[in-house]
Amino acid sequence: MELNQLLYFVTLVEQSTYTNAASVLHISQPSLSAAIKKLENEIGLTLIDRSTRKSNLTKEGSILYHEAKKLINHFNHVKGEMNRLKEHGPLELSIGLIESSKYWAPKVFKRFKEDYKDVRIKILDILSLEEVVSALSNFDIHLAITNQYINNEEIEVIPLYEERLVALLPPQHPLIQKNNITINELEHEDFIVCKEGYQTRSDILNAFRKSGIKPNIQIEIERFETACRMVEEGLGITVVPENYVRHSKDTNYYIRDIKNSNISRTVYLAFVKNRYYPPLVDRFIVLIQEFFGEG
Known part of the structure; x- marks a missing residue:
């Protein structure tokens, strides 16, 4: 197998037809067809299902496509790095x-x-x-x-490393009188949490679930910075990594450890x-x- 053969094959798969692929590659359609057939003969496998007008892949063709795509990406990456270094x-x-x-x-x-x-x-x-x-x-x-x-x-x-998660409370919140709070004390609070798809959300909700309670989620965010500002405005409480807030200055929220919860993340x-x-x-x-x- 040669890189050009793999490039032709990947382009054919992604363009769906020989006509489109040949146009993208700037070669004739017969040349592309011959190159694909030569590739199949060399590896001894049928890659393209020719029973339909579109270039559907066989199972073997699908495997080669994914591996060839990675090889081409890697080649282009190395080539680009070398050119950038030279220029x-x-x-x-x-x-x-x-x-x-x-x-x-x-x-x-x-x-x-x-x-x-x-x-x-x-x-x-x-x-x-x-x-x-x-x-x-x-x-x-x-x-x-x-x-x-x-x-x-x-x-x-x-x-x-592992980092603990801590609770942030707004000014005048009753729980700021305590040095440590429990997760059960957060059950009915308006809760600010990361949106679906974020690992920190899963870590927090799992800790609530293990304690047998369900948080009262009111606001979903993407960034901890947003959550902190909302807590400062009294819109609810949140849980964030300790390392994010311990060294922050000029803030208007209170940091409290959550005892007996083991909320942390790796x-x-x-x-x-x-x-x-x-x-x-x-x-x-x-x-x-x-x-x-x-x-």
Whole structure:
């Protein structure tokens, strides 16, 4: 098999017809048909079901399509990295971050810039599981710091640390008189929580469920920043990662530990396995692991 053969095959699958695919590839339709037939003969499998006018895949063809697509993406990624290095010099580090990483990420970036002074750093806010997987798979980012556990055989997921979740209460709330509160005391409160698809929401609701109560959800949000502002305005209470709020200044909410609940979440480092990464990416991974290895 040659890369061009796989490119022709993938284009045919995605364009549905030989006519459309040949037009996209800027070759004749007979040339494309001959190339696909040659590929089938070389591997000894039928890839295209020719009983219909459209180019439907056989089971074997479907497997090859998904694997060929990954190979072509990888090839284009490496080619692009080499061209960028040749034409523009230093590369770029692209990383997806969750909000609560703000307390430690700048420290790692500082150490990283000591080694790679001229490298550009691009940070993306990616929160949901779908966003993380998509950004990694589509080469939008090199790495992700996420609280989503990714059950994907193509993505490496390394646990970094556990972080507790704490309650935020608005001013004048009766519970601010207590140093610690229980999850049962939050049962009838107007509750602000992440929307569906966010791991933190699942962690919080599971803790409520284990306590035999159901939260009174009134507002669903995407960002902790939004939840904090709403609590300050007295719109309800929320639960957020301790690392997100412990070091915040000039706030108008009260932080309270939730005792006997074990509400916490795991933060992971995630990246795609078996993919070419510039040495600077490998270095950044080492720096993260050293940071948390040192406690």
